[in-house]
Every structure is written in structure tokens, then in C-alpha cells.
Amino acid sequence: MSGVGGAPASARRVVLALGSNIGDRMATLQGAVEALSRDSSVRITAVSPVYETAPVGGPEQGAYLNAVVVAECSLRPHALLELTQGVEQEFHRVREVRWGPRTLDIDILDFDAETSDDPVLTLPHPRAHERAFVLRPWSDIDPDAVVVGRGAVGDLLGEVADQELWRRSDLALRPPE
Numbered sequence: 001m002s003g004v005g006g007a008p009a010s011a012r013r014v015v016l017a018l019g020s021n022i023g024d025r026m027a028t029l030q031g032a033v034e035a036l037s038r039d040s041s042v043r044i045t046a047v048s049p050v051y052e053t054a055p056v057g058g059p060e061q062g063a064y065l066n067a068v069v070v071a072e073c074s075l076r077p078h079a080l081l082e083l084t085q086g087v088e089q090e091f092h093r094v095r096e097v098r099w100g101p102r103t104l105d106i107d108i109l110d111f112d113a114e115t116s117d118d119p120v121l122t123l124p125h126p127r128a129h130e131r132a133f134v135l136r137p138w139s140d141i142d143p144d145a146v147v148v149g150r151g152a153v154g155d156l157l158g159e160v161a162d163q164e165l166w167r168r169s170d171l172a173l174r175p176p177e
């Protein structure tokens with residue numbers, strides 16, 4: 001069974017993208033890692049380097065900090081979405097403009113290679129394959145990763161080389177204790 005409704009309760013491997021372009025962006029990303037780990041159903045196993053990235057799409061807005069985390073998760077897919085949206089709310093995320101500025105965005109890039117075209121939770125994330133701010137940090141922590149149905153992260157990255165991003169080697173997310 002591979003539909004999102006039928007996920008078993010055992011731990012599954014998930015990949016999440018974090019982004020912030022309002023307020024203390026680094027504190028927000030670190031706070032998100034900690035908030036996700038507070039849930040006993042989520043165990044973060046890898047955190048990527050942090051990138052400063054030019055905004056892709058949406059209105060004129062400030063640069064983002066972006067990162068990717070890999071976790072073991074025993075929640076079903078929609079319950080993970082509820083958790084990530086709850087964490088966004090903790091950081092006062094307001095949904096106003098599509099692709100507009102935000103304190104915190106958490107996208108579910110991959111849920112154990114499941115596929116779903118449900119608009120509430122599309123898997124893999126429908127725009128993951130075309131975003132350097134996702135592909136670059138993801139390839140750093142999982143060079144062999146694949147965006148299901150789209151191709152290898154490393155190959156996809158070659159197709160978005162025009163999207164500007166810089167590794168912030170002065171910043172690092174602390175893995176949860």
C-alpha cells in the first residue's frame with residue numbers, strides 16, 4: 001500500500017525544506033528544527049548547511065535562508081503536514097500572498113518515496129525539482145537523493161544553475177540534542 005491514507009505507524013524517512021525571509025531568519029530555522037524534534041514522532045537525522053538564496057517567484061521581497069532536514073517519522077503523511085503547519089504558526093506565519101515573504105515555510109519534499117496528487121499534500125512536493133534552494137542543501141546531505149518521478153537531485157540541480165544562492169559557512173544549524 002503506498003497511498004498517503006494508508007501509511008503504517010512505523011518510522012518512515014522524510015525530507016523537509018525550511019525557509020525564512022522575515023525577522024531573525026537563522027533563529028527561526030533553528031527554532032523550527034527544535035520544535036519539530038519536540039514531537040516524539042519525529043527524529044531529525046541530518047541537517048543541511050544553510051544557504052542565502054534569492055527569492056524565486058512572488059512579489060519583490062528579501063533574500064531567504066534555506067536548509068533541508070532528513071528525519072525518521074512515525075506519523076502518517078497528513079499528520080506530519082499538521083505538525084509542520086503548527087510549527088509554522090508558532091513562528092507567526094501569515095498566509096497572504098502566494099510565494100510572498102514569510103517568517104517560516106516548511107515543505108514536505110519527500111515522504112518515504114510516496115506519491116500523491118492530493119492538493120492538500122502533494123508528494124513529492126510539486127515544485128521541489130525546479131528549486132535550487134531545495135535541491136542544493138538536499139544534495140549536500142543526501143547526494144544520491146531522487147525526486148520521485150523527476151530524477152536525481154544532482155541532475156536536477158544542473159538545470160537550475162541560474163538561480164542564485166550562496167552557502168553561508170558562517171552559519172550552521174545545530175542538530176537537535
Ligand SMILES: Nc1ncnc2c1ncn2[C@@H]1O[C@H](COP(=O)(O)OP(=O)(O)OP(=O)(O)O)[C@@H](O)[C@H]1O
Nearest residue numbers: 098099105106107108109119120121122124125127
Ligand atoms: N508537499 C507539501 N508540503 C507542504 N505543503 C503542501 C504540500 N503539498 C501540498 N501542500 C499544500 O500547499 C498549501 C500551501 O502551502 P504554502 O502556503 O506553504 O505554499 P507556498 O510555500 O506559498 O508555495 P509552495 O507550495 O510553492 O512552496 C498548504 O496549505 C498545503 O496544504
Ligand SMILES: Nc1nc2c(c(=O)[nH]1)N=C(CO)CN2
Nearest residue numbers: 019053054055056064099133
Ligand atoms: N529563495 C526562496 N524563494 C522562495 C522560497 C524559499 O524558501 N526560498 N519559498 C517560496 C514558497 O515556498 C517561494 N520562493
